[in-house]
Amino acid sequence: MNKWLNRRTANVCVALLVILAVSGGFISNRASAQDEITLTMSAWDVATTPYWQAVIDAYEAEHPNVTVELIDVPSADYQDTMNIRLSGGDDTDIITVKDIPGYSAMLTRGQIVPLNDLIEASGVDLSAYSGAAEELTYEGSIYALPFRSDIWILYYNKTIFDAAGLDYPTNDMTWGEFGALARELTSGSGADKIYGAHFHVWRSAVQLGTVQDGLNTIISDDYSFMAPMYDMVTAMQKDGIIMDYGELRAGNIHYSGPFENGQVAMLPMGSWFIGTLVAAQADGVFDFDWGVASYPHPEGVAAGTTAGTLTSLAINEESDNKDAAWDFVQFYTGEEGAKVLAGTGNLPALRTPEILEIFASKDGVPVEATDALQTTTVRLELPMHPNVGEVEQILNEEHELIMTDSLSVEEGLEETTSRISEVLQ
Amino acid sequence: MKLGVKAAHPNTPSKRRKELRKNLIAYSFILPNLLGFAIFTLVPMVFSLGLALTSWDGANQVSWVGLQNFKDLLDDSTFRISLENTLWYVGGTVPLTMVCALGLAVLLNQPIRGRNLFRTIYFFPYVASLVAVAVVWNMLFFPSAGPVNEFLRALGVANPPRWSASVDWAMPTVIMASIWRNMGYYMIIYLAALQGIPSILYEAAAIDGANAWQKFRYVTVPMLTPATFFISIMLTITSFKVFDLILVMTNGGPGRATNVLVMHTYNTAFRQFKFGYSSAIAMVLFALVMIITIVQFTMERRWVEYSQL
Numbered sequence A: 001m002n003k004w005l006n007r008r009t010a011n012v013c014v015a016l017l018v019i020l021a022v023s024g025g026f027i028s029n030r031a032s033a034q035d036e037i038t039l040t041m042s043a044w045d046v047a048t049t050p051y052w053q054a055v056i057d058a059y060e061a062e063h064p065n066v067t068v069e070l071i072d073v074p075s076a077d078y079q080d081t082m083n084i085r086l087s088g089g090d091d092t093d094i095i096t097v098k099d100i101p102g103y104s105a106m107l108t109r110g111q112i113v114p115l116n117d118l119i120e121a122s123g124v125d126l127s128a129y130s131g132a133a134e135e136l137t138y139e140g141s142i143y144a145l146p147f148r149s150d151i152w153i154l155y156y157n158k159t160i161f162d163a164a165g166l167d168y169p170t171n172d173m174t175w176g177e178f179g180a181l182a183r184e185l186t187s188g189s190g191a192d193k194i195y196g197a198h199f200h201v202w203r204s205a206v207q208l209g210t211v212q213d214g215l216n217t218i219i220s221d222d223y224s225f226m227a228p229m230y231d232m233v234t235a236m237q238k239d240g241i242i243m244d245y246g247e248l249r250a251g252n253i254h255y256s257g258p259f260e261n262g263q264v265a266m267l268p269m270g271s272w273f274i275g276t277l278v279a280a281q282a283d284g285v286f287d288f289d290w291g292v293a294s295y296p297h298p299e300g301v302a303a304g305t306t307a308g309t310l311t312s313l314a315i316n317e318e319s320d321n322k323d324a325a326w327d328f329v330q331f332y333t334g335e336e337g338a339k340v341l342a343g344t345g346n347l348p349a350l351r352t353p354e355i356l357e358i359f360a361s362k363d364g365v366p367v368e369a370t371d372a373l374q375t376t377t378v379r380l381e382l383p384m385h386p387n388v389g390e391v392e393q394i395l396n397e398e399h400e401l402i403m404t405d406s407l408s409v410e411e412g413l414e415e416t417t418s419r420i421s422e423v424l425q
Numbered sequence B: 001m002k003l004g005v006k007a008a009h010p011n012t013p014s015k016r017r018k019e020l021r022k023n024l025i026a027y028s029f030i031l032p033n034l035l036g037f038a039i040f041t042l043v044p045m046v047f048s049l050g051l052a053l054t055s056w057d058g059a060n061q062v063s064w065v066g067l068q069n070f071k072d073l074l075d076d077s078t079f080r081i082s083l084e085n086t087l088w089y090v091g092g093t094v095p096l097t098m099v100c101a102l103g104l105a106v107l108l109n110q111p112i113r114g115r116n117l118f119r120t121i122y123f124f125p126y127v128a129s130l131v132a133v134a135v136v137w138n139m140l141f142f143p144s145a146g147p148v149n150e151f152l153r154a155l156g157v158a159n160p161p162r163w164s165a166s167v168d169w170a171m172p173t174v175i176m177a178s179i180w181r182n183m184g185y186y187m188i189i190y191l192a193a194l195q196g197i198p199s200i201l202y203e204a205a206a207i208d209g210a211n212a213w214q215k216f217r218y219v220t221v222p223m224l225t226p227a228t229f230f231i232s233i234m235l236t237i238t239s240f241k242v243f244d245l246i247l248v249m250t251n252g253g254p255g256r257a258t259n260v261l262v263m264h265t266y267n268t269a270f271r272q273f274k275f276g277y278s279s280a281i282a283m284v285l286f287a288l289v290m291i292i293t294i295v296q297f298t299m300e301r302r303w304v305e306y307s308q309l
Helices: A002-034 A051-062 A075-087 A100-108 A116-122 A158-164 A175-185 A203-210 A223-238 A245-250 A256-260 A272-282 A322-333 A335-343 A353-360 A388-403 A409-424 B002-008 B013-051 B068-075 B077-107 B115-127 B130-140 B147-154 B167-195 B199-207 B212-240 B244-249 B261-271 B275-303
Strands: A037-044 A066-073 A094-097 A145-157 A195-197 A264-270 A290-294 A305-315 A377-380
Touching: A037 A051, A037 A075, A037 A322, A051 A066, A051 A322, A051 A335, A066 A075, A066 A322, A075 A100, A075 B261, A094 A100, A094 A322, A100 A305, A100 A388, A116 A322, A145 A158, A145 A272, A145 A322, A145 A335, A158 A175, A158 A264, A175 A195, A175 A223, A175 A264, A203 A223, A203 A264, A203 A388, A223 A388, A223 A409, A245 A388, A256 A264, A256 A272, A264 A272, A272 A290, A305 A322, A322 A335, A335 A353, A388 A409, A388 B261, B013 B275, B068 B275, B077 B167, B077 B212, B077 B261, B077 B275, B115 B167, B130 B167, B130 B244, B167 B212, B167 B244, B199 B212, B212 B275, B261 B275
Parallel strands: A037 A066, A037 A094, A195 A264, A305 A377
Antiparallel strands: A094 A305, A145 A264, A145 A290, A145 A305
């Protein structure tokens, strides 16, 4: 009797659950078709990068029926992770495009949607991005809109310059002058050592200076043009003007550490670092004065010539909410998003005088920033190319060999040339 | 009647049914595992074997290329380097880990004070997070100010190796890290085997006048051969598959100095989107491991002692 009752109760419960589930699903389906929308967006280092959520908050305030959820991936693994997820049919609605190799990989494999029709239908003015949109156009189609556009600039520690009695770097400085200045600024030893400059382990930190003149690009059939820059940097390393590459690598040392510790006088780095420094200074991580200047340039190249990188948003081919995603992408990459970005100390891709004013007037942004960020020519860090991923891997490997002194500059660049020619043929 | 029939014809229907029943019960016990193996290992393997004969970027059309991928491997300098590196890693890791594990096991089998504490200490790296292990290891071997090089300098070595920052020393550094990480686990296996050696053997050896070394050489080592065999198989297979430790410690560098086959497989698949080519590399690795394992099994009879006491 008791047993029977239990079984009957169980049956009733199951039936109730089924009914609930079906009706619940029905109700929520109907509701979502009307208004409630949840979008997902891939991003990196959400905890330490305040702007992701800031722009989302602004969007959600205007669109109360939309919730945007961030999918957080560690920045170093971002593109690898996204490649694997997208290969597995991931349906994250909005995909943040971190770099050109990732962009190239996703668009050639049909994983992100061409936006041309949407752009035309919504009347988005691509010329407002001052050339960035053209750089993202591949065979006539554009698959992403830029929201951040960063350029390489020079950060310097004013306290070290003052102590050495030297003038601050100007916005018109050649790489030769930069090298000489770094030598003058180097002093001390052991724990008190001050390094004149700092080159982060990225190959771009050395290689970007070699393509500023526009005569060569990072994808080439002869890399001997990089020799002068490598000669200068390896000589600086040998003489202890910059920190040792192998140690930065083995210690996994982020560029913010040596700069914020006041160990280095000058640091060539992307403009994204402004936001980080402003926040770190406000948190009391360091207490020296710092400034920014234009990226140094090769002899005979106009001052203000620099290299840049774009961060953009794309829509996943597998997304079920493409229309809602497009509305969000427009907001993020448009003027409203740009204002929020500028307010967090980041350089938006869309730069009107008003937006730049918001950026420059943010507390902690050095006064020199306005002039330092003026550019004459911005070269793309990496051009679009179907084999760009493979080429970049070779460049990274050979860069490592040159910088660890395993190969001489000449041998390393010869090997780079021969390996990359094999890939490109 | 049943009894008589059974004795006369062992294969009567009832007997066979019983056998079948027994077998089915046995199969049902291994079914969950077998099913898991079939779905998650066998099917992907067969799929990968097929993929190795195609060219596929993971999204667009798959095209049949036959053995082209395997031919391309012959001209691929990264493949050659990573094959050499893998063999170098296996050749360094397997014997040294076994020697260290055996040494520790013999040592910690002695009735010494605090031996459980030491056993735990030596086992600890095996359960510690690999990323943490790699970071600590890189710090220990930091070229300028790491404790290891400070120590070497104190001993009078003017130019100590630059460890993971140098092409020549990166692989030995990774091998040392791997030995340190894994020896505790194999030590436990050896410890268990040591405790299974009957003490009468040592007593008999003592009566025969054997000294400590002779006891170790002629009693302990032969009695441990089943464990040694098991460990050599497991270690060889896991060493061929090394990836995680290298990814976090050196990322294959400097240059390609620590690039191994699994790393090359990963890079070609998920960074260059050559899934067919990548599968071909994986197949080569599979064949390599299989051949070596078969050789190990055929050699087994020559040196492994399965004594019945």
